[in-house]
Structures are given as structure tokens and as C-alpha cells.
Amino acid sequence: MNPLVSRLAERLRGRLGGRRGLVRSALELKKLAETVVDPDRPLLVHIVPIRRCNLACAYCNEYDDHSPPVPTEEMFRRVDKLAELGTAVITISGGEPLLHPDLCKIIERIKQHGMVCTLITNGYLLVPEQIRALNAAKLDRLQISIDNVNPDDVSKKSLKVLDRKLRYLAELAEFEININSVLGAGVPNPEDALTIAKRARELGFTATMGVIHDGDGGLSPFGPRESAVLREFQALDGFSITRFNQSFQTNLATQKANDWRCRAGGRYLYICEDGLVHYCSQQRGFPGVPLAQYDRARIHQENRTEKACAPFCTIACVHQASAPDHFRHNQTAGQYSGNPHDKGLVQLRTR
Secondary structure (H helix, E strand, O other): OOHHHHHHHHHHHHHHOOHHHHHHHHHHHHHHHHHHOOOOOOOEEEEOOOOEOOOOOOOOOOOEOOOOOOOHHHHHHHHHHHHHOOOOEEEEOOOOHHHOOOHHHHHHHHHHOOOEEEEEEOOOOOOHHHHHHHHHOOOOEEEEEOOEOOOOOOOOOEHHHHHHHHHHHHHHOOOEEEEEEEEOOOOOOOOHHHHHHHHHHHOOOEEEEEEOEOOOOOEOOOOHHHHHHHHHHHHOOOOOOOHHHHHHHHHHHOOOOOOOOOOEOOOEEEEOOOOEEEOOOOOOOOEEEEHHHOOHHHHHHHHOEEOOOHHHOOOHHHHHHHHHHOOOOOOEEEOOOOOOOOOOOOEEEEO
């Protein structure tokens, strides 16, 4: 067997089939099960340790080029608070989280509380030393979004640039790896998504595809090429780890509303660099409550608040976090007082 292939196979067995991988999977399932049965605990929280990013993708509105990292002790306090709320999974995103000088310490803090920790990165800063540090911190899962095969004016997150980083990960990483490609928002070569997915598979990674919003947070309609790529990707056996989301994505691609109950603000939280809780990255300001003041009563309220943006929402992670409670509770539509730190709920109707 080719030495590189042999090393890749060994790494894959270590991540997915070894004793450590089995123990980790069992602990994750236990944590998720504990959270699912209690509707007033967050299933998934995105937390931002730094808003700054080293790239400037045209479709993204979740970064700047100047913000300092959140102080490490403040990040510890936020992680501790999320543990107190009973959170199952914390995803660290940005900006570009690898720009935070104490990222591995933050991961270690999450793991000390028994929570699952995942990381979303553009991958540019991954080097062997960083990957080994993430191993030592006990990171559970890493996702890299790759938008095209070659860099263009929309995105520099290209397979050509990042393939060496993927090979580092395949050889060294002890955590699971997912490669996410995207359709929509002006990506000029949608067929690249299939090339990216196949390369991910070659390296022993999982692959997903996202229907993305544009720079204004809106949904851009799909053309024939994008629609064809989405259908072909969904037909590739074993590629997507979010297959139950296929109808969700297909509806978005055809401008058809999805009928679901968004549990953002409850089951799903987005914590910005300022420590405020938002429904998601595209609804910053709602509810806009400091995490330090968040409690289970607020989670209970937000889980039962209808979100007007839900029918055409493109954010798959919110959909996934909300799915276990689809039939659990009705929701009431809310009208807010306008105070960014105390948006009082007025019940209007039930659906």
C-alpha cells in the first residue's frame, strides 16, 4: 500500500473506529440525549472569540479586519455560563477563531465541562503544530468551508490553496473533519462543490453542502446550474452528514418556504464577541440580551416565540438544533418593545 494511503487509513481508523473514537461518540450521544429530553437547555451554541478575519469573502457579513480577541478570562466566564445552562455542544466560530491566541485554552475549558466542542475555520492558519495543539485540547470536530477550486473575487477559500492543509489534517488530526461547500450568493462555478466533496471523501472526511445567504443576509434564487449541482450532491451516497436537511435545502433552492418551528434563542444561541445572545448570525440584535443575564426562563420563552424569518432561513445549524422539538410545543408570534437589552414578548397568535 502507498505509504501516504496507509497513514490516511490509520488516521481514519483512529478517529472513527478506535477505542478513543468510540468512547467519544458514546459520551457525545449521552450528552445530546440528556439535553434533548429537557426542552429548556441549549442543544447548540455558536460562540465568537474574535470578530477579525484574515479573509474578506464577498458573501460574508460575519467579520471585520480590526477587532481584538475577546479576553481569555471573559471567554472562560461565557463557557462556564453555557455549562450552567446545560449546553450540549459549543461551536467556536468567528471571524477566524484561529486568530485568538488562547483558542486551545478555550477548547480545554469547554471539554472540562463535558460539552462537545467543534470549530469552524477557513483553514488558512492550520499548520502541523496547530493541529497537534488542537489534538491535545481534545477538540471533537473541525469544519472548513471551501467555496471553489480556484480563488476568485467572491472567495479565497479555494481547494487549490487549502489542499495542503487538508493533507496535514488527514495525516495528523485526531478529531473528526467535515468539509463544507456552498451554493448561492454569486458563487460563479457551482460545479466546484462536487469536486470539493469528492476530494474530501478521498481524504477520509465527511462533506456537506450549504445553501447560503448573500452579504445582506438574504436568499438568492438558484439558477439551473446550482439546482443541478444540488441534486447531484444529494444523490452521492455517504457524502452528507445532514441528509435530513435535504428537503430544507431543496425548498430554499426553489424559493419555497419551509414549515418549521425555529427554536433560536433557546435550543440554539449565537453569542457575539460582545457577549450578547442573538437568534443567529443574521438576526443580531434579537433578543440582544447579555449572556450573563440569560436563564432557563428566557430559553423557555424564546423556544416558544415564532420567528418571522424562519420560512426562508438558510442557516442549517439552527434548523438542526430545532428539529428535535418540532412537535413538542406550539409557538406564539412576538412583538418586541425595542429595548435592545429587554425585548418584552407580546403574545399575538399560536401556530
